Amino acid sequence: MLKNFFWMCSGADPDLLNESPKSEQIKYAGIGGTIFFTAVMAFIAGSYALYTVFDNIYIAIGFGLVWGLLIFNLDRFIVSTIKKQDTVFKEFLQASPRIILAIIIAVVISKPLEIKIFEKEINQVLLKQKNQLTVQNQNQIAAQFIPEINRIQSEINTLKNEIEIKEKAVNDLYNTYITEAEGTSGTMKLGKGPVYKEKREKHDALLVELQQLKKENAIEIANKETMLSELRSNQNKKITNNQPIIDNFDGLMARINALNELAWLPSFFIFLLFVAIETAPVLAKILAPKGAYDLKYEEQENALKVWVTQQKNQRSLLLTSDAKLNEKVYYDVSNDDDIYKYKKQKTKDLLKLQSDKFYEKQSTIIG
Incomplete structure (x- = not known):
């Protein structure tokens, strides 16, 4: 049963194989097995590749099945149409399109499995890239908000400085009229004379201005601090909204780019392995010696041609x-x-x- 299945996979004529020696039957069963397991590998690789893209197991399995059947049918068709020639070179020339295609397919299907094999290392690279993107995102958003925040903060500082300057002037006038009353400065006369009264009036008038300035500036400072709070809130909100995009930066393309940052030699050997797997059905047919089945097939074909x-x-x-x-x-x-x-x-x-x-x-x- 299994032998007949592998014969079917090889694309050989079962009637001719039944009339051929056992060695020929084993040879074509081996070729059919190679074609079958190549298709299985294509199914696994194709399914995993689609799973990393859509994160849906049903879509991934469906695509993987179609991809595996496509590779199976292609290999079976090409192997069954390769005729044993007088030289291996002619057979290689006949199979050259499939070998070129095998290299392309190997590149396509080896990458998803490389990503799975080096998953931990790739996650480390992606984590580093995500951290860099987070910092860049914060800096870019900050560049949008910081000029306005600095301007408002500068206006708040200016309003506070006005109050401090006015307070210093009031305190200076307070010290002036107190020392005048004590006789330690000014006229150097003890008591509250005309000069004391004049300085006291200046202080009181400036104190009223200070109180009015504090009241007005307090309202402006409160408004500007509210604007400042809103700007900072919007900045943090924008950073928070962008963060999920950065956190999801782990798709197929991102993982392939991260894989390229790792050492190339292990990936290269895996690529060679898949090239060998993909070209195995064709190479098995080419390298297999010309046997009784091939002679019978050639005789049957020549008879039909005649x-x-x-x-x-x-x-x-x-x-x-x-x-x-x-x-x-x-x-x-x-x-x-x-x-x-x-x-x-x-x-x-x-x-x-x-x-x-x-x-x-x-x-x-x-x-």
Whole structure:
């Protein structure tokens, strides 16, 4: 049962194999097994590749099945059509399109499995890249908000400085009129004289201005701090909204790029392995020695070719002979007097009938 299945996979004729030696049967069962397991590997690799893209096991398995069947059918077709030639070079030349295609397919299907094999190392690279992207994202968003934040913060500082300057002026006037009353500065006279009164009035007037300035600036500072809080909140919100995009930066393309940052030698050997797997069915057929099955197949094909050639030649000769006979028959008939008289009479009748019909039609038209 298994042997017949592998024969079917190899694309060989089971009737001819049954008549061939056991060694030939084993050889083609091996070729069929190689084709089958190559398709299985293609199914696994294709399924995993689609799973990394869509993260859906049903879509991945469906695509992997189609991909595996495609590779199976392609390998079976090419292997079954490779004819054993006199030299291996001719067979390689015959199979060269499939070998080129095998290299392309190996590149496609080896990458997903490389990604799975080096998953931990790739995750480390992706983590580093995500951290860099997070910092870049924060810097880019900060560049949008910081100029406005700095401007508002500068205005707040200016308002606070106005209050501090006014407070310093009030404190200086306070110290001036106190020391005047104590007689330690100014007129150097103890007591509250006219100079004290003048300085006290200046202080009180400036104190009223300070209180008014504090009140007005406090309102402006509160408004600007509210704007500042909103800007910082929007900045943090934008950073938070962008973070899931960075966290999901682990798709197929990102993993392939991360894989390229790792050492190339292990990936190269895995690629060579898949090239070997993909080209195995073709190479197995090419490198296999020409055996009894190939001779029987060649004999059967040659016999069919000879039969077709014979049929074609017979049809050609038949056509030529028939043409010659027809030419001779018509030549003999053309010299027969009876045929001549009969055809002459029919021609006269036809001309008379034509004249009568023309006359009737013209009479009808004229009225």
